[in-house]
Structure formats: structure tokens, C-alpha cells
Amino acid sequence: MLDEATATNVIDYFLLQYRLPDGNTVADRFVTRRPALTDADRQMVLAWRDPVEGLFEVRGRNGDSLLLLNLLDDLEYCTYTNAGRTALRRVAKGSFLSARLVALAPAPGAWLFSGVMSSYPRSAMPEIAAAALDLAAGRPGLVFRNPEKVEQGWHSMREDRAAFAEFFGSDELILTPEEAEDRINAYYRHRQHAAGAGQCPGSPRGGQHAAPNPPLFTLSPELAEAETVGVIYDRVDGLNFYADYGSLRDLFANPGLPGRKRHQDLLRTYLREESITPLPIRRLAAAHPKTVDTVFRKLLRQPDFTWNEHGDALLRRRKPWYVESEQRPGVSVIGDRLSELLRSRPR
Known part of the structure; x- marks a missing residue:
């Protein structure tokens, strides 16, 4: 049973933001069914969809x-x-x-x-x-929502990605789950130490030292149970982790490998899941230009498929949400006032 405040906010969200099966909101339908509304009233109601x-x-x-x-x-x-x-x-x-x-x-x-x-x-x-x-x-x-924070986020992510690539020697890794946790935590400790020493562009203002122990990074249960974990720090998609990425790489490296059905099923999962962006598939296609056509011809049973001609259309069809969404930095930033409040908290 919801309390009154929670119920009110649920109703508020439903009226203004919830997408109905046709893609419209209740606010859209309200405006459409009331042609007598003035332009000012119509503009006001439609603006409510973005609280x-x-x-x-x-x-x-x-x-x-x-x-x-x-x-x-x-x-x-x-x-x-x-x-x-x-x-x-x-x-x-x-x-x-x-x-x-x-x-x-x-x-x-x-x-x-x-x-x-x-x-x-x-x-x-x-x-x-x-x-x-x-x-x-x-x-x-x-x-x-603040365009200035968007630019700050991209700037911070570019700096962090460069530090990641310098630390690991690459922006892409394939590790066991245990290695992934250990090495990512080592990277975060390295960044925390650099920030505390004032060597990192993102170090706190006024020379304040960061907390000595950064939060411990742990993989999700799905990733922890995988044979391998792919770690990719992309310039647009940011830092992402992929289950059994090593098996997928093996398929692209050798499309005729024994027992490839399991690997093909994994590729189908990568194409189907909304939680997975096109990034890992694009990475593997670029890394294996001589075999990528064979991989997808066998998977899709389309003998005329070529990645250069049909790859983009395939990803747009399978992942329209990614194409239609506005890209945002994978690093969130905080404002000046919140920074002040956080620094002034009792320790």
C-alpha cells in the first residue's frame, strides 16, 4: 500500500512522462483532444512532459x-x-x-x-x-540538464579514459572476473592517490586530499559468473563491462571454430539485449575485417551479407534505442554548491 505522497508522485509521473503504447503521454493526448486550447496553453501543457x-x-x-x-x-x-x-x-x-x-x-x-x-x-x-x-x-x-555539466562530463571522461589507457596500456581488456575486480580496483586506487597528491586534473580544489580508501569495485553477479569479462573504455560510450567477451572475440578470430554454436548464441545475445550498446560488436568487427563477413553470414544465414554494406543497418535495426538517444558522457559531475556541502560535512 503506497502512502499518499508516493501515490501522488506516481500519478504525476504517469500523467506527464509515462509513454503509452503509441509512444505518447497523457499530456500529449490531452492536448490532441482539445483543439480549442490556445497556443500558450498548449505550449505549457507539453512543456510539463520534461519536469x-x-x-x-x-x-x-x-x-x-x-x-x-x-x-x-x-x-x-x-x-x-x-x-x-x-x-x-x-x-x-x-x-x-x-x-x-x-x-x-x-x-x-x-x-x-x-x-x-x-x-x-x-x-x-x-x-x-x-x-x-x-x-x-x-x-x-x-x-x-545543465549544458555546462555536459561539457564538463565529456572533459572529465576524456581525462579519465586517457589515464585508464596509460595505466593498462590499452582502452580494451579481456580478463577473468577475479582479474577484472583486482585490476580495476588497483586503477581506482592509483587515480585516488594521484588526486590526493595533486597530480590528477580532477583533484579536489584547494589541495584537499581525497579519502584514503576509494569505494571497492565489485562486478555484478552476471559478470562474476562469466568465463571472461571484456572491459572497454570508449571515447563516447565510456567505461563498460561485457560478459564472456573473450568467447565472442574467439568467434571473430575463427568463425569455423569447433562448438561455434555456443559462441553464435552469445553474439545473438549481444545483438538482442538492450543493455548492450553496439560498441563491442563494432570493436570486434573493426579488429577482424577479414572474418567479420563470414561471422555474420553464418549467424544470419545471409550469404550476401557484408559488414561494410549492411553492418550499420543491422545495428540500427537491432538497437534503435541507441541510435535515437542523445549521447551523454559516462562520467557524472557535481556542481560547485554540492561540492561545498560535501566538503563541509562532519567527518
Whole structure:
């Protein structure tokens, strides 16, 4: 049984963002079935499909609105409520809010609370900062609403990828699960030490040293049970891990190897799974140009298949979600204010 606040937020998400079988939202249908709406009203309702979710610090009050700083995207929002002025009366400057905001289009820079807002006192700062950090890491799309953070993310990822390739001698590895955990943890310790010594471009401001023990990296159960783990740090897709990547490499290296059905089934899985981008298949195709056509002719039973002619179309057909999505950096960044709050937490 959901509590009232959770139920309200679930309904809010369903109305504004949930994609129905035809790909539209309830907001889309509302606008389509009401041709008498003015252009301004139509624009406002459609803008609600892209709410801002976050943890906000209350920076001040301006009449009936609050000035909020989103700790995730580091942007300020002038925010109103449709519940009347009394709904915001007890919200103090310096306190924190967990909320969803929708744009009051076509009025530029104006936002409205949507769903249920939760309020926290200034004293909850350590917990709020930790929660914001977890959200930034787990849902980087909330951070990347800010174009500046997108560019910072790409910059940080380029630096980290270069350090990864220097440490390992390559941006692609094939390891046993045990080796993968040990070597990735060794890399993170190396980066943490470099940051603490001020040798890393991403080191904390003011010469502060990083925590002596970085979080321990562990593989998912699926990867931990694999024979091999492929580790690829791509310039666009970022750092990714692939189960039994060594077996897939063996198939491309020798399409006629004994027992290849198991390897072909693995390739089918790579083509089918939405959690796997086209990256590993593109990597193997590029590394084995003399055998890639044979691999896919046998797999697809298409004797005329050539990777150069048909490979891109195959990947677009099997993974349309990847082609249609906007590429984002695989490294999330945090804003100046959240950095300040994290540094000021009691240790």
C-alpha cells in the first residue's frame, strides 16, 4: 500500500512522462483532444512532459515564489505553487526541498511545483548532500540538464579514459572476473592517490586530499559468473563491462571454430539485449575485417551479407534505442554548491 505522497508522485509521473503504447503521454493526448486550447496553453501543457527532478536548496523568497538552487544541475529556479502563498510560508531560507518542477511556459524562467514536495531543515545538510551525490551518480541525466555539466562530463571522461589507457596500456581488456575486480580496483586506487597528491586534473580544489580508501569495485553477479569479462573504455560510450567477451572475440578470430554454436548464441545475445550498446560488436568487427563477413553470414544465414554494406543497418535495426538517444558522457559531475556541502560535512 503506497502512502499518499508516493501515490501522488506516481500519478504525476504517469500523467506527464509515462509513454503509452503509441509512444505518447497523457499530456500529449490531452492536448490532441482539445483543439480549442490556445497556443500558450498548449505550449505549457507539453512543456510539463520534461519536469526537473532534484534536491533543492532554498536561496531566498521573492513575493509568491521561491528561488531554488538544484544541487544536481547547479541551476537556479524561480518556483511558484498552485496551492496558495500559505503553502510556502514555512519554507525557510537555507532549508532543502525534494521536489519536481514543471515549466510555466511560455513565461521564461518560471517554474511550478508538481506532485508532492518534501521539506528538510538546514540541519539535514549532511544527509541531503549525500543523497544528492548518490542521485548524481545513479541518474546522471538529472545533472546533464545543465549544458555546462555536459561539457564538463565529456572533459572529465576524456581525462579519465586517457589515464585508464596509460595505466593498462590499452582502452580494451579481456580478463577473468577475479582479474577484472583486482585490476580495476588497483586503477581506482592509483587515480585516488594521484588526486590526493595533486597530480590528477580532477583533484579536489584547494589541495584537499581525497579519502584514503576509494569505494571497492565489485562486478555484478552476471559478470562474476562469466568465463571472461571484456572491459572497454570508449571515447563516447565510456567505461563498460561485457560478459564472456573473450568467447565472442574467439568467434571473430575463427568463425569455423569447433562448438561455434555456443559462441553464435552469445553474439545473438549481444545483438538482442538492450543493455548492450553496439560498441563491442563494432570493436570486434573493426579488429577482424577479414572474418567479420563470414561471422555474420553464418549467424544470419545471409550469404550476401557484408559488414561494410549492411553492418550499420543491422545495428540500427537491432538497437534503435541507441541510435535515437542523445549521447551523454559516462562520467557524472557535481556542481560547485554540492561540492561545498560535501566538503563541509562532519567527518
